[in-house]
Structure formats: structure tokens, C-alpha cells
Amino acid sequence: MSYFTVEFYSDVLGGDGEFAVFLPKNTKPPYKVLWLLHGAFAENHEAILYSSVCLYAEKRGMAIVAPTSYLGVYTDMVYGEKGYSFVEEVVEKAPKLFTCLSKERNDNFIMGISMGGHGSFKLAMNHPDRFYGACGFSSPVDMVYTMSILEAGRHGGGHELYDAFGSSAAYRDSVGDVVGLAKKHLIEQTPLPRLSLCWGDNEHAGPEDERLKQIFDEIGVKMFTKIGHGGHYYDTWDPMMEESLDYIMEGADK
Amino acid sequence: MAVINYRGVFPALNNSTRITIALPDINPEEGAKWPVLWLLGEEGMSSNYYVRKCDIESLCRKYDIAIVMPEGLHSDYENMVRGLRWYDFVSDALPKFFYDNFPISDKSEDNYVFGFGMGGLGAFRLALRLPDMADTFGCCGTDFDVFANDEFHSAAEFVHKMETIYGDDYLSEDVMETSDPYSMIEKAERIPRLIVYGDDSATVRIQKMLAQQPEGTYLADEPDLGDYSAVLDSFLTFAIRV
Numbered sequence: 001m002s003y004f005t006v007e008f009y010s011d012v013l014g015g016d017g018e019f020a021v022f023l024p025k026n027t028k029p030p031y032k033v034l035w036l037l038h039g040a041f042a043e044n045h046e047a048i049l050y051s052s053v054c055l056y057a058e059k060r061g062m063a064i065v066a067p068t069s070y071l072g073v074y075t076d077m078v079y080g081e082k083g084y085s086f087v088e089e090v091v092e093k094a095p096k097l098f099t100c101l102s103k104e105r106n107d108n109f110i111m112g113i114s115m116g117g118h119g120s121f122k123l124a125m126n127h128p129d130r131f132y133g134a135c136g137f138s139s140p141v142d143m144v145y146t147m148s149i150l151e152a153g154r155h156g157g158g159h160e161l162y163d164a165f166g167s168s169a170a171y172r173d174s175v176g177d178v179v180g181l182a183k184k185h186l187i188e189q190t191p192l193p194r195l196s197l198c199w200g201d202n203e204h205a206g207p208e209d210e211r212l213k214q215i216f217d218e219i220g221v222k223m224f225t226k227i228g229h230g231g232h233y234y235d236t237w238d239p240m241m242e243e244s245l246d247y248i249m250e251g252a253d254k
Numbered sequence: 255m256a257v258i259n260y261r262g263v264f265p266a267l268n269n270s271t272r273i274t275i276a277l278p279d280i281n282p283e284e285g286a287k288w289p290v291l292w293l294l295g296e297e298g299m300s301s302n303y304y305v306r307k308c309d310i311e312s313l314c315r316k317y318d319i320a321i322v323m324p325e326g327l328h329s330d331y332e333n334m335v336r337g338l339r340w341y342d343f344v345s346d347a348l349p350k351f352f353y354d355n356f357p358i359s360d361k362s363e364d365n366y367v368f369g370f371g372m373g374g375l376g377a378f379r380l381a382l383r384l385p386d387m388a389d390t391f392g393c394c395g396t397d398f399d400v401f402a403n404d405e406f407h408s409a410a411e412f413v414h415k416m417e418t419i420y421g422d423d424y425l426s427e428d429v430m431e432t433s434d435p436y437s438m439i440e441k442a443e444r445i446p447r448l449i450v451y452g453d454d455s456a457t458v459r460i461q462k463m464l465a466q467q468p469e470g471t472y473l474a475d476e477p478d479l480g481d482y483s484a485v486l487d488s489f490l491t492f493a494i495r496v
Contacts, residue, residue, distance in 0.1 A: 008257070093280050099356060
């Protein structure tokens with residue numbers, strides 16, 4: 001294996017940004033890429049340390065690129081950093097620096113842990129020509145809805161969510177409105193990325209993820225789902241990662 | 255500007271190693287390839303040593319050059335008899351890895367090799383063994399009396415180190431011919447552009463030997479040898495002919 005941490009001056013952040021790169025062995029470039037987004041209040045090494053994602057990528061001849069995003073909310077915050085634009089910047093620039101990374105749609109997949117799943121679906125829905133597949137684990141993908149239940153006092157989040165997203169009304173129809181974007185792509189007949197969402201049977205993300213599954217079923221967006229045993233943590237997510245990866249990669253080599 | 259820290263296993267080494275890379279821009283033009291300075295580490299120092307020791311970022315930007323800084327532990331950058339194959343790593347596997355994975359030019363005229371101390375010994379030997387690897391080679395503060403003990407090691411430590419790197423017969427004719435700097439100059443078929451900074455007696459002897467060589471070998475004006483940034487600036491100014 002080869003493991004890099006990259007520090008660079010980010011035009012978007014107006015300061016130093018960071019991402020980690022894992023390159024597989026026994027595979028020749030150009031490499032498939034798994035973009036790996038960490039959860040809120042975490043950082044980019046977490047999934048690499050707490051899961052076997054590098055092993056799963058290695059088995060599939062994939063590189064991993066894992067940016068660190070401020071607070072991990074994957075949005076250009078109302079009060080805070082431009083977390084979404086920063087990840088877009090990394091997606092654009094990392095393959096220019098690591099010329100071994102493929103830029104082909106069929107070679108690019110994105111995975112998000114918890115809030116990272118909002119980021120992965122958001123990136124994929126805004127750039128369906130760039131990502132073949134996207135998956136999330138216990139993720140508040142539809143942040144418009146999450147903000148609405150926060151506003152109704154039915155969510156445990158705090159002021160940091162208001163600082164990041166503003167309000168449900170402000171977030172609706174924005175680049176972060178994943179359901180809205182999915183509907184738009186369906187109308188425009190844009191090929192959608194293959195989608196997967198998994199969560200645990202004993203955690204807070206379940207109801208939101210169940211709801212998204214129902215909405216996607218109703219509007220005709222295909223999405224693989226699986227409910228694992230356990231709470232909001234890696235020992236729940238890790239056993240589902242390979243199945244999820246295989247689903248979003250299915251057909252990519254054709 | 256990007257600074258990258260690498261950690262991973264190289265099959266040539268059959269071991270994990272650390273490399274620090276400085277690139278002048280995070281956003282290179284499509285298809286463009288940077289020239290590269292292979293900056294070999296001092297004995298025992300980590301790959302981050304030069305980032306701490308001198309202004310790598312400014313040099314990187316000033317000369318629009320990638321700077322790759324591998325570590326070399328206590329190897330003299332040789333294929334150790336009792337250790338890892340550092341020469342194979344630094345002469346072949348390392349550059350190939352970066353040519354394959356980064357926008358770095360593999361043209362000899364875009365490649366430069368330099369080192370301080372032990373890294374300089376590595377650069378010197380690469381120059382004499384593989385003169386086509388790079389356009390210009392250089393070293394500073396290097397102890398060229400490799401097979402004579404220095405003030406830093408006891409006699410026992412010195413012998414142990416020599417046996418570890420070069421084997422029990424470290425004073426044999428074969429070892430001298432391939433690894434002793436003075437013998438290497440005498441037997442070299444071609445000596446590329448090679449700049450040797452330093453003012454100790456062994457370095458002066460090397461400088462005099464190089465001065466007698468045919469065209470292609472040059473000595474530069476002396477910067478403050480304790481100022482690593484100034485030495486690298488001097489080397490790159492001369493090497494890249496800005």
C-alpha cells in the first residue's frame with residue numbers, strides 16, 4: 001500500500017486544506033477512485049483507522065481520496081467554511097496532482113459516513129457525469145427534511161446545524177437539496193449514479209433513512225438499502241461496506 | 255503549493271518508508287510535467303527534515319520544481335549487506351514511482367539530485383554510477399573519507415556500521431572500486447555536471463580531482479554552507495541556469 005497526506009493552499013478555503021490518498025498495490029494505474037467523506041465532527045483518517053475500507057478498496061483495485069472537511073457538513077456554511085466547495089476543489093485537483101487517478105465516470109465512486117453520506121449523495125447528484133455510484137452509511141441525506149424536524153423541535157442537533165445550513169427553506173432547491181436534484185434528473189432523464197444507503201437497527205439515523213427510501217421508491221429512484229445490527233458506529237457499518245461497494249460498482253466495467 | 259507526506263511499502267525496499275514531497279502548485283496544467291529535485295536525506299533524519307531545516311516551499315515556487323525528499327536511515331544509500339536495498343530504491347524504484355503517479359518529468363535534463371551529508375554521498379555515487387539519471391548532481395557537507403573513521407563514532411561503532419552496510423570485507427578491492435569516492439572518480443567513464451560544496455580536506459581533495467576531469471564538471475561559488483536554503487538556492491540557480 002501507499003498512503004499520502006496532502007497539505008495544500010486551498011483557494012476555496014483561503015487557507016490550508018488537507019486530503020489523504022491511499023493507492024492500491026498489485027494494480028496498474030489509472031486507478032478507480034473511491035472518494036471517502038468523513039462524518040460530522042470527525043476527520044479524514046477516521047474511516048481509514050476504524051474500518052477495513054482500505055482493504056476493500058485494495059481488493060477492487062481502487063484508490064481512496066479522503067478530504068478533511070471543516071465540521072464535515074459538506075455545505076458552504078451560512079456561518080463558517082465553504083465545506084462543499086472545498087470537496088469539489090479536491091475532486092477537481094487531486095487527479096491533476098495524482099495523475100494515476102482515473103477521471104472517468106465509470107471509475108469514480110463516492111462513499112460517506114454519517115453526515116459524509118449527505119456529502120456523497122450531494123456530490124453525486126450535482127455531478128452525475130462524474131460519479132458512477134454513491135453510498136452512505138447512517139446518513140441524513142435529505143438535509144432539507146433534517147432541518148425541518150430540527151425546526152420543529154424533533155431533532156437532537158444544535159445551533160451548529162443552523163450555522164451550517166441556515167433553515168429548511170433556505171436549503172430547499174439549493175445544491176444541497178438531494179431529493180429536489182433527483183426529481184430534476186428524472187425529469188431531464190439524466191443518468192443517475194447507482195445509490196446505496198445502509199444504517200443500523202439501533203440508532204437515530206434509521207427513521208430518516210427509511211423515509212428517504214420511501215421517497216425514492218415513490219419517485220422512481222433506485223437505491224440499495226440494508227439495515228445492519230447495531231448503532232451509529234463502524235462496527236455496524238464495516239460489515240456492510242463491501243456489499244454496498246459491489247452494488248454501486250455493478251456494471252461499471254462494462 | 256502542496257506538501258505531501260508519504261508512508262508505504264516499496265517492494266524494492268521490502269519495507270515501509272517515508273517520503274516528503276513538495277509540489278509548486280495544486281493545480282498544474284493538464285499534461286504539464288514539473289522538473290524534479292531528488293533531495294536525499296541526511297543520516298538518520300526523517301523525510302521531513304529538510305522542510306524543518308530550510309525554506310523548501312520558497313525554493314519549490316522560485317524554481318517551479320517538484321522536490322522529493324526520501325529518507326535513507328543509516329544506509330549510505332547503498333544496497334546494504336545487512337539491511338535494505340536503498341540504492342535500488344533511490345536509483346530506480348523511487349523515480350519510477352513518481353514518474354508513474356505524479357506530473358513529474360522523467361527526462362534526464364529535468365532531473366536533479368542533491369544531498370547534504372550522507373544524502374550527498376548518495377547523490378555523488380548516483381552521479382558516477384548513473385550519470386544519465388539527472389542533468390546535474392550536487393552534495394554538501396559530505397564526508398568523502400567513507401572508509402576511515404570519523405570523530406562521531408567509536409572504533410567499534412565504525413566497524414559495525416561498515417560491516418552492516420558494506421559487509422565484513424568492507425576494505426576489499428571490490429568495495430573500494432564501487433564505493434570509495436576517490437576510486438570512483440578515477441575509474442569513472444563519464445562524470446556529469448557535479449557540484450561539490452564544502453571546505454574540509456577530503457572535500458577539497460575531491461574538488462581538485464573533479465577539476466582535472468574533462469568538460470562537464472563544474473564547481474560553484476561557495477554560499478554559506480551552514481545555510482541549507484542558500485546552498486540549495488545556489489545549486490538550483492546553477493543547475494537550472496535560471
